[in-house]
Amino acid sequence: MLDLFAPFFQRLYETTGVNFTPFYDPYDWGRLLEGMWVSVKLILAVIAVSMVIGVVGAGAQTSKLRIVRFLVAAYIEIFRNTPPIVQLLFFYFGLGAITPRVDMGGWYEPIIGSFGWAVIALGIFGGSYNVEIFRSGVDAVPETTKEAADALGFSDFKIFAYITLPLAFRFSLPALTNNVISLAKTSSLAYVIAVPEITYTLSNIWSDSVNVPEMMVLLFLYYIVLVAVIAWLMGWLERKLALPGYGQ
Amino acid sequence: MQPASTWTPDQPIVALRDVHKSFGSFEVLKGIDLEVMKGEVICIIGPSGSGKSTLVRTINGLTPVTSGSVTVEGQEVHDAKLDKLALRRKVGIVFQQYNLFPHRTVLDNIMMAPLLVLREKRDDVEERARALLAKVKLIDKEDAYPAELSGGQQQRVAIARSLCMRPDVMLFDEVTAALDPETVKEVLVTIKELASDGMTCVLVTHEMGFAREISDRVYFTDHGRIVESGPPDAIFECPQDPRTREFLSKVL
Ligand SMILES: Nc1ncnc2c1ncn2[C@@H]1O[C@H](COP(=O)(O)OP(=O)(O)OP(=O)(O)O)[C@@H](O)[C@H]1O
Ligand SMILES: [Mg+2]
Numbered sequence: 293m294l295d296l297f298a299p300f301f302q303r304l305y306e307t308t309g310v311n312f313t314p315f316y317d318p319y320d321w322g323r324l325l326e327g328m329w330v331s332v333k334l335i336l337a338v339i340a341v342s343m344v345i346g347v348v349g350a351g352a353q354t355s356k357l358r359i360v361r362f363l364v365a366a367y368i369e370i371f372r373n374t375p376p377i378v379q380l381l382f383f384y385f386g387l388g389a390i391t392p393r394v395d396m397g398g399w400y401e402p403i404i405g406s407f408g409w410a411v412i413a414l415g416i417f418g419g420s421y422n423v424e425i426f427r428s429g430v431d432a433v434p435e436t437t438k439e440a441a442d443a444l445g446f447s448d449f450k451i452f453a454y455i456t457l458p459l460a461f462r463f464s465l466p467a468l469t470n471n472v473i474s475l476a477k478t479s480s481l482a483y484v485i486a487v488p489e490i491t492y493t494l495s496n497i498w499s500d501s502v503n504v505p506e507m508m509v510l511l512f513l514y515y516i517v518l519v520a521v522i523a524w525l526m527g528w529l530e531r532k533l534a535l536p537g538y539g540q
Numbered sequence: 541m542q543p544a545s546t547w548t549p550d551q552p553i554v555a556l557r558d559v560h561k562s563f564g565s566f567e568v569l570k571g572i573d574l575e576v577m578k579g580e581v582i583c584i585i586g587p588s589g590s591g592k593s594t595l596v597r598t599i600n601g602l603t604p605v606t607s608g609s610v611t612v613e614g615q616e617v618h619d620a621k622l623d624k625l626a627l628r629r630k631v632g633i634v635f636q637q638y639n640l641f642p643h644r645t646v647l648d649n650i651m652m653a654p655l656l657v658l659r660e661k662r663d664d665v666e667e668r669a670r671a672l673l674a675k676v677k678l679i680d681k682e683d684a685y686p687a688e689l690s691g692g693q694q695q696r697v698a699i700a701r702s703l704c705m706r707p708d709v710m711l712f713d714e715v716t717a718a719l720d721p722e723t724v725k726e727v728l729v730t731i732k733e734l735a736s737d738g739m740t741c742v743l744v745t746h747e748m749g750f751a752r753e754i755s756d757r758v759y760f761t762d763h764g765r766i767v768e769s770g771p772p773d774a775i776f777e778c779p780q781d782p783r784t785r786e787f788l789s790k791v792l
Contacts, residue, residue, distance in 0.1 A: 440639035440698075443602060444653035444705060445628035454656065458643050535642050537687030 294321050311503040314510070320497050327493030328514065334410060334489050335476045335518075341415025342475060346422025353427055364423065371420035376413070377481050383413040384485040410482035418475040425471060429464030430456060462533050469526040473519055480515070490514055547614025553578045553740055554599055554709060559608035561594055561764075568594045570764035571608070576709070581741040583751040583772075586761035587787055592744040595761065596711050599742065600631040612709065625657065632702030633711040636718050638694040640686035640701070646673070647682040650701045658705070665704070672700040676730050692723025696730055703734075710734065712743040748791055752776050760784045 294316070301315035314324035352364050371379065388409055393400040404412070433456050441451045480491040491511060498507040547553075552575040561569035568591045576582055584592050597603035598610050601617045601624065610617040612630055640649050650669040654660045673679050676696035686694055695715055702710060712731065716724040728750050735741050735754055745751050751758060752772040759769040760781070768781045776792075779785045 434639075436635065436637055436639045437641065439602065440635065441641070441653075443600060443628065443633045444701070445625045445657040446653065447657075450656055454652065455641060462643065535687060536685040537689075538642050538685070 294318060310506060311501060312506050312510070313497060313501045313503060320501070323493050323497060324490075324510075327488060327490040330407070330487065330493075331479065331489040331491075331514075331518075334407065334414075334482060334487060335479050337411040338414040338418060338475055338479060339472055341411055342418030342422050342471075345416065345419025346426045349419060349423035350426035350430055353423065354430075368420045368423055371417050376417045376478050377484060379417055380410065380413045380481055380485055384409045406482070406485045406487045410479075410485060410487045414475065414479060414482070417478070418471060421471045421474075422468070425464050425467045426460060428467070429460035429462075432463040433459045462535065465526070465530050465533070469523065469530070472526065473522055476518060476522055477515065549578050551614065552576055552611075553613055554742065555609075555611045556595075556598070557609045559595075559598060559610060560606045561591075561598065561603065562606045568764050569598070569605075572764075572766060574759065574766065574769075576740060576742060578708075578740055579738045580756045581735045581743070581754055582757045582759060583755040584742070584744045584759045584761060585746070585748070585751060585787070586759075586767075590761045591764045592761055593713050596633070596713050596742060596744055599709070599711055600633055601627055602633070629658065629705050630707055631709045631711060632705060632707035633713065634695070634698050634702055634715050636714045638686070638691070638698045638718075640694055640697055642686050645683050645685055646678065646689070646697050649686065649697055650704045653701070654704050669700070669704055672703050675703075675733070676700045677726075690723055691719045692726045695719065695727050699727075699730055699734075709740045709742065712741065712745070714744050714746065716745070716747060746791065748776070748788070760787065762787070 298316040301312050305311045305316070314320040349364050349367070352360050355361055384406060388402060388404065391403050393402050437459070438451050438455055441455045446454070479489065482489055483491040483495070486492060494507045494511050498504045554574070554576040556572050556574040559569055559572040560567065572595055574582075574595075584595065586592055594603055598605050599612065599617065601610075601622070605618050612627060615627070616622065617627060641652065644652065647666075647669055650672060651662075651665045654665040654668070655662060670679070670682070673682055676699060678693060678696055678700070681689060681693065681697075686697065689697065699715075715731075716727050719727065724747070728747065731741070731743070732754055743751070743755070755772050757769060758772045758775040760767050760775060760779070760783075762783050768775065768779060768784045775784065776788065779788055
């Protein structure tokens with residue numbers, strides 16, 4: 293693959309000084325691919341964690357126990373009102389320092405690495421928004437629709453699983469799309485705890501080859517394409533789940 | 541364990557005795573007595589806010605009573621030990637606003653409860669659902685979604701959905717009140733056919749002509765009480781109570 297365009301970028305560099313090292317240097321090419329792969333993995337993991345937290349949190353908010361509702365509210369306040377970069381540093385340096393290390397046969401590794409902490413921190417950050425997003429989706433499901441299911445003998449759990457959840461998910465989708473895109477962008481902050489995702493990798497390349505503007509262009513392009521893909525996927529999901537005739 | 545029911549079909553299938561219901565300090569039902577025999581069709585009429593919906597909803601336990609007794613086939617509805625599912629399959633209800641499941645097709649709407657709640661075999665349920673769709677004249681709409689149907693069509697799906705649980709009693713709470721005048725008739729025809737098939741029906745309705753034509757007995761409610769009841773001709777021709785007379789003079 294690299295062979296296809298390497299000569300072109302090599303010549304570009306030699307004739308104009310515009311230096312896209314990843315497009316002709318096999319080592320940097322490998323770094324770029326790895327950085328993109330780690331970035332995508334990180335984003336998918338963060339989205340997954342934040343969704344689980346969102347559903348569980350929205351359920352917990354309807355708990356009969358005051359203390360549970362209070363804890364969820366406190367969680368939302370804390371993580372929505374502090375910068376995600378501070379949360380990342382807190383988890384990695386604060387909690388990371390006190391988590392146990394495991395013997396890897398002579399050397400010791402922390403049980404949770406920087407990637408793991410980034411997933412946890414950003415997942416919890418994104419989850420604090422998802423709780424509210426899912427909650428308003430659940431609130432938008434008409435009482436009367438649930439009552440009809442109740443009158444047909446559905447148990448509370450079946451009402452939730454077959455009526456409330458599928459409808460609430462649809463109602464939440466537009467807000468969820470915004471949050472997923474915002475999380476994808478926020479994932480670049482994992483840079484500060486040295487997760488080898490795209491921002492981190494490209495910054496390594498530009499410190500080695502002193503080609504900051506070129507790598508910046510690449511970084512911008514990467515995120516523009518990524519966000520476009522996510523927006524397209526979410527739009528596709530929205531269309532697929534749209535209720536024919538509903539709300540017209 | 542539920543005590544073994546000693547109900548026999550010659551006893552009322554639905555019986556309310558001195559039923560009271562308060563929302564906070566506001567008493568909506570002030571001592572309701574009412575009996576329905578198997579196969580009977582009764583209509584409840586009365587001014588808005590007189591407690592008709594509340595009354596009907598106590599029969600399948602959707603609204604808990606404050607005091608008094610409601611029995612269906614001899615079983616107390618408001619017993620804490622009641623098997624809720626057993627009651628739900630005996631009593632079907634259709635609401636004014638249809639309340640179909642908007643994310644499921646017409647056929648799915650009808651099949652969901654028998655499949656999920658009664659855990660019946662899919663083939664059996666599907667056959668029954670199609671037969672019901674034919675009965676409510678919507679056989680070509682089985683793949684449509686509720687929002688793609690007219691109000692009258694949605695209401696007929698809602699009726700089929702209830703019937704697919706094979707209830708012994710059907711409750712109808714102003715099921716034509718939200719419909720255009722042209723579509724009211726198709727729903728009333730469906731209910732009439734059901735009644736002539738022998739289904740026990742409790743109807744709340746503002747369609748006085750229909751009430752008169754279809755019911756075996758009419759109950760007039762006002763301010764949480766049954767003011768007057770009797771055969772439809774008696775109620776509509778020579779109402780005894782001044783409140784009934786006043787109400788009928790307004791709506792007829
Ligand atoms: N869940 C509730 N909480 C508080 N008040 C209620 C509730 N449900 C009904 N009510 C009140 O009880 C009274 C009777 O209501 P209900 O719906 O039974 O009347 P209705 O005869 O069916 O009236 P309509 O013909 O308008 O449907 C009304 O004043 C209503 O505001
Ligand atoms: Mg009513």
